[in-house]
Amino acid sequence: MPSSVAQSPLFPRGPGLGARLAIYLLISAALIVVDVRYRVLDSARAVAATALLPLQQVAQSPLALYRQVSGFFVQHAAMQQENAQLQQRQLAFAAALLRYRDLEQENLRLRKLLGAQARTPLKTRLASVVQMPRDPYSRTLTIDLGSAQGVRAGEPVIDELGLLGQVTRVYPYSSEVTLITNQDQPVPVMVQRNGMRAVVFGRGDDGVVDVRYLPHSADIKVGDTLVTSGIDGVYPQGLPVARVVSLDRSANHAFMQVKCAPLGGVDRYHQVLVVENVALPVPPAPVPAALPGPTPHKAVKR
Template sequence: MLLCAIAASALMFVDHRFTRMEEVRAQLSTVVAPIQWVVSVPSDVLTWGALALSEQRALVEENRRLREQILHLSHRVQHMSSLTAENVRLRELLGAAARNEVPYITAELLSLDSDPFAQQMVIDRGRRNGVFVGQPVMDASGLVGQVTAVSAYSSRVLMVADASHALPVQVNRNGLRFVVQGTGQYDALSVLHVPDTADIRVGDLLVTSGLAGRFPPGYPVARVTEVEHDPGQPFARVAAAPVARLQRSRHFLLLFPPEPAPVPDDAGWDRELPGDEPPDALIEAPDTEESG
């Protein structure tokens, strides 16, 4: 036990001081990937057994609920199709560029981090599937987080609820932009530096703003749950709850957002205004001789 403690301390020191351990960690993650799959087998077997032993009445009731849900979603899709067509016409009138669909791949949960102070998880997609560090991860409800480490067959995802995670968002109702940071709890986020006079209300939906270039704009992140104004303070205390089901989702989408367009070197930032002349171009007055 003493030797294991010394070895663990040495590895933590090396990992903290040197960046070469990232590749070693990735290789070790590849080695332990089969172990993670084996660990997830009992849960899959139990799920299959529970489904096989379900009563027919429960299956009929679940089938009925699913049919109602499909009908409800079909109605929403029909409504959204008309809104999409209207949005396209308005963009054509305004001359705005059309929004392209963001490609994605699906992934499944392998394990959750056992550290109570870190909200992270491991999914079954890795470098062989094109996953990269910083890639956005979604579930059926909203943004889950981003990829922080990638191995050949699996990846580690940092959730939005982690205390070290922050991202720029905007209020879907009026476009106000803020920064949302995790609090270390799955059901709570903190909206930072909100002016006391800002138009933000309980129930407002916060979506990605796309300003950082990492998350594509328009994806739901959280919903405001509390706005507290303190007289005499310049900022209000605003709390929000993630819309993603961080503790219940098992299937996810990994987005492949387009790379931001590079800014050309001759964008005209240093262009001289008309009439401006450099200091060395000042015209000196000619010398004149006084006449007798």
């Protein structure tokens, strides 16, 4: 009786599994070579990508929604934290401003008592940083003010924390500023605690400047604040420059090794202030007193 179930032949005809795999691999390799060499599958790939684009967007929509929602909450939390920090800084600046006004009035009274000349007030211009150098060893930046706005070479540049550098090149509508951290950039300073004068040099690192050529017996301590001395005629007196962070008085060096951290935001460039150079009035030279001439002799009557 013939069976209704088809039975597989004892000796199947056709290629085996290994031969099929080899054939498929050869076909795949041939397609890859032809596509790479003659770009025959670009149209098919473009059609497939266009057809699958809606599916990809639908599949990625939950992830995109999650990113938007999480980004909103993260940004909101960051803005709240930044707002709290700004409020704290505003209160600190308000308290410092009150003390500054009191000290300014007291300083004015003392100067009047001593008959000293008052300091020239700083005149500044607000500028924005428009370009950073590509050279990692160059500590310069470009601002959006130039000779058309009255900027001149040599004018100091500051921020709300301290001195940043000075204008070294001026163009019609932009200027180049060399930072105090630039290699071997000198700034005459003095120790705010005792008035001792020194010179700060940059070393090409945004976070470090050096005080050089100080003897081992110099009266300087860790934590001292260095301000501009004003004796060079470029930087006004009293601008915060750096704070001493380490000292090395070992006898292995001819001079004391003083490492300082800049107070200005030399590594945070956004908006800066260009200080207009205002020369102090030069007192008139004293007029020499007239020397007494010879006393004329009177004629003696005989």
